[in-house]
Amino acid sequence: MKKLIFLLGLLLIISCKESKKVDYSSVVLWKTYNDSSDVAVSQEHEKSRMRYKLIQSRVSDRNESFRPLYHEVAEMSETDYNQLKPLILEQDIPTIQRHIKDGKLTYEKLVRFFLYRIYRFELDSSTTLHTIIALNENVVEEARELDNLISEDRHPIFGMPILLKDNIGTAGMNTTAGAIALKDNETKDAFIVEQLKKNKALILGKVNLSEWAYYMCNGCPLGYSAIGGQTLNPYGRGVFETGGSSAGSGTSVAANYAVAAVGTETSGSILSPSSLNSVVGLKPTIGLLSRSGIVPISSTLDTPGPMTKNVIDNAILLSAMTGKDMADNKSVGTDEKYFKAVLNPGSLKGKRLGVFKDLLETDSIYRNTIDKLKKQGVEIIEFTAPEVSMDGFLTLLNIDMKNDLPEYLNTNVQNKEEIPMRTLEEIVKFNLADSVLRIPYGQSIFDGILKDSTSLEELQLIKNRLEENGRLFFDTPMDKHQLDAILSINNYHAGYAAVAKYPALTIPMGYKETGEPISLTFIAKPFHESDLLKLGRAFEVTTKIRKPPLAYN
Template sequence: MEETYKRIKGMRLLALAVLAMSFWSCKQQASSESDVVLWTPYNDSTEVAANQDHENSRMRYKLIQSKVLDKNDVFRPLYEEVSAVTNEDYEKLKSLILKQDILGLQAAVASGNLTYEEIVLFYLKRIYSYELDNSTTLNTVIALNEKVVEEARLRDKERREGNHPIYGMPVLLKDNIGTEGMNTTAGALIFQENSAPDAFIVRQLKARGALILGKVNLSEWAYYLCDGCPVGYSAYGGQTLNPYGRRVFETGGSSSGSGTSMAAHYAVAAVGTETSGSILSPSSQNSVVGLKPTIGLLSRSGIVPISSTLDTPGPMTRNITDNAILLDAMMGKDPEDKSSVGKDFGKEWYKGLSYNELKGKRFGVFSNLMEGDSIYRQTVEMIRREGSEIIVIDPPRVPLDGFLSILNLDMKEDLPAYIAQNINNKEAIRVKTVADIMKYNLQDSLTRIPYGQGRFEAVVSDSTSAEELQTIKKKLEEDTRAFFNTAMDTHDLHAILSINNYHAAYAAAAKYPALTVPMGYKLSGEPISLTFIGKQFEEPKLLRLGAAYEKVSKVRKTPENYK
């Protein structure tokens, strides 16, 4: 790859001259790089109209394209760097990068067949190719790190033995995670100039040498703004689309951009956040691996919150090994997060995951899912054939009374605390409370809240007392843990198997980890995933089980139009 690397370096100026003919539906040339038009807005009314009869009411969109985000502002700064990658270079890099996990990429770098700069440029080329074409855009990448190529070159110069595997790997972040040099919008227009500092997990990633490639779209305010609205929509970023079926399948939310970007191979890894299902859902809908960790394993400091009780960031990747590596890279004790535990799973615990077997493992499976979902049933039978013991369970019904009050009351307190502690430019962002944001939104409801703000209204109006809230939290945690523990302890289970985010609220209230892994595709082509649920801080066990399942299932496919 040394020859390819030199060619990339040498062709930047030439590529600028021929960009209009060879580069992604660029509409016009300009006299200087600062004026180059890489993207032109389009009329999305035909697409919106085509979705008005969609069987899923949440996919009857009011708009797809953002009304405020100019993609030229996002993509111009790295234009020269990316335009130097020829199609021939890209195809060579693709053969070395596309199907590799992190350990494979690191081996290629160590052998001299790849550089970190080439890895970054490969993913940027893909992002530019698909996201600047209105017929393929997923409205996923809404900010790029303008220094990422320069930083990759520095990683190449400073590479040495003993670095964490995340070193030099380009990572995308959900846009509610604080990142210096890129605004942290949470998808909301009031936060479009929120220049917040690095979140704790971002500092951890950078300390281990990761490259922050950019920020991705999300369901606005982590899907705690509007009722019954499309997942993956934000006023700032527009409507995120699913690469397995644009405007056909939901993206899942709220970490919609993290899921879609992984499915389309826009980076090595992505970080999402979850309160209840916001990692599990988009991971499942986009056929990628998503881990919702135990509350406290990863810090929440510097992340725009819903609930300090239930929020957590988590890794989203295309395979188990990468998921474990990204998780490890973000871990650490954070004194600013009262729930942070500083758990240590041991040195390089993430290695050797592919050697795990299903033989001798004991899994609990839900009776109603066995009866109602053929893919789940077939998957369970495959796991049984691999030597696992399957125990059909029918847990008692556990009402989740008061669950939304946890979110309402926490957000009412936690969002103002975030604003006070993290927003640097308070002159531009003149709000302090959820009620203030609601008033701001009402000044231009068509642009700022086209689907309303029903959940914000519930936050403001929830009259649950502090004493009642503590009672709700305690009861829900006890009841949901019993929901899982009764079966786990009675039958000595290694894990309970669910589908997608079906039991996300139970795992959330119990503060238990959940790992979702691609399970297959429905007849329509929509992805579906198998979800492993365990007890607190059993992430290594879940990842070992997921790796054993991944090894025998081998079902994940790259979306047809994003290969």
């Protein structure tokens, strides 16, 4: 019924669209609904952090985000949408670009298609994933301009609508990190956004995340933020976790709200939501992608990364964001065209891949996947991981955030009078002024950061020890057995990869009996992204596992 009302509303707008004086400023597209029954149901969930206190944001008016482009969505009829579906839905970027080149599609129609899906599902309380925080009001006009741009030398990302996690600075859209403290935060484009725009990608909008990249409260739900509300998993709304902190990036790609999305990771925040939403996620080597203009946790471990429906798109999006950033002291810059590496990835035959013995014994999907790889001629080497200490990991995050967040606020916030907080302590006090609204799940991690008195000298020793131990964890089997990569599950070993600064690529591996997605994660040594992407593409082509969520077809 709600979907019918939405479609009737579109028809009403279409009937009036010839009138240039139609005023859309008062159109009510979203009405706050009674989510108490959903909250009540969640209290019976076996996972305590999925027992929600609320579903909807209490501070954001979704009409403000959706009204400005409503007239553009109304330009597309249901018939138009269905005709475009086979050209776009679940198609990779090269296929979409080919349709555009052949005249079957335009960049404007491509944008309208994704907007139509967003409005259809996100404005219905029975299907909304609470994943879209903001939309680029100029995106349709920008698409029209690209349709009229004559250029043969185009990056494959040209004209592709991309969604950004809302801790990534974007001119013209606030960068909130999901927090009320940053609700009105105006910034310039982050370096990776500059690169995307330079390559003529279209920034479609911003998506929800675990507030402050899931480093604010212990045991709180993944994918919750005060600004965006509770992100939900399209494979099972309120049934399966979204993963975090890049929850909106994972759910939006899974639901086909854009060609691709960008997430960020400190430890597992790309790998986790990619795995749990059955999409491809890459956590690059630290420094391959710039971190400038991104709300930080840790300048030691933070990195952005691509999240896509397939490996080819992942390589294309990665390539479109690379570049040497003088403002990031770990930025390395590269001319490598990662998407070229995956066009002809070769066979898996003869590859030497390490697998964890304990995972073989405990996870049947992992075990069956390894058996399939053996039949493809892969040399599988079972190993028991060396025991290494991760002591000090939280201390690293604590002290980095205590120092890195003020640096971000001083450097990136343009409207400083509206965002007066300059330290974590000031943000904690701001939250306490209205704890029910601003921090319904508390801020125990923030409290812990303020209590942590570790010196910078002690911190450096911790960083050195953790990096050494993380590399020992992977290098011991890699060097002993001359492995091309190590295979894990989801974000199981994300912490070790984080401190080692090793890249990791996660790819759909299957679905549990409940329907919950599970993924295979490839881990390699620094700056071996091309090798990971080749392996991932070969695995993807061989297995063809990924299935889109049925409710979002």
